[in-house]
Amino acid sequence: MNILNKMSSYPDRGMSGAWNDLDMLEVGNGGMTDIEYTTHFTMWAAVKSPLIMDNNILNMDARALIILLNPAVLAISQDPLGSSAVRRWRYCLSSYDVSGNATAAQGDGPAAEIQMWSGSLSEGDYFVALLNLGPEARTMSATLADIFVDEGGSRSEEAQSSWDVYDLWTNRMPNRVANAIIVA
Known part of the structure; x- marks a missing residue:
């Protein structure tokens, strides 16, 4: 990091x-x-x-x-x-409130950092990464205004559109296949 x-x-x-x-x-x-x-x-x-x-x-x-x-x-x-993808935001967090939402660091505990990166790809696609750099799991989200800030944010055509979301790591190669490749 x-x-x-x-x-x-x-x-x-x-x-x-x-x-x-x-x-x-x-x-x-x-x-x-x-x-x-x-x-x-x-x-x-x-x-x-x-x-x-x-x-x-x-x-x-x-x-x-x-x-x-x-x-x-x-x-x-x-x-x-x-x-290149670009870091759109970066926040330092320290704890959760009673609703489970992350709160801004106030110097009262160990800080964790979250970041959002996005970037344009060919054929109108976009890359988005939400990075949790802290020691505990967090629910994270980003708005379309955050993602498309360079195109005009919430007023952009992209932010007014519907998008399909794909996890780049969902369909990983199975271990048995990787082991077979290594053995071969």
């Missing part, structure tokens, strides 16, 4: 043939959870950073292979428009 946060001020610097290089992918090197690895890979793809693997492919496990071969995330990375 340190690298991604540093890059967030410069999304417009990347363009075809001159991409923002966020450094090598750590997927498969150990030390991260599945959620951390999938977030890492997804966000590198969303900001169009080169997807350079830093793991030893001779020792790659099924979990790493499943992440690195996710066709939906690779399609985001290789989208012909080549437009």
Whole structure:
């Protein structure tokens, strides 16, 4: 997140043939959870950073292979428009109110951070990521005005339209298939 946060001020610097290089992918090197690895890979793809693997492919496990071969995330990375996702908002939170809603940090407890990133893709599609950087699960949402702020926010044609939503990680390769590929 340190690298991604540093890059967030410069999304417009990347363009075809001159991409923002966020450094090598750590997927498969150990030390991260599945959620951390999938977030890492997804966000590198969303900001169009080169997807350079830093793991030893001779020792790659099924979990790493499943992440690195996710066709939906690779399609985001290789989208012909080549437009980087942009951080639209970032909030520091500390706790929940009695209704279970996150409240702004007041210096009274451990802070957690949430972020929303979005970006345009070819053929009128959009990428949206809601990142929870805190230690506990949170329900998160974003408005169409947040997502389409560059197009005019809530008044934009995009915000007035209906959208289908897809989870890029729903149809992951099964472990048995990944293991069979590795064994072969």
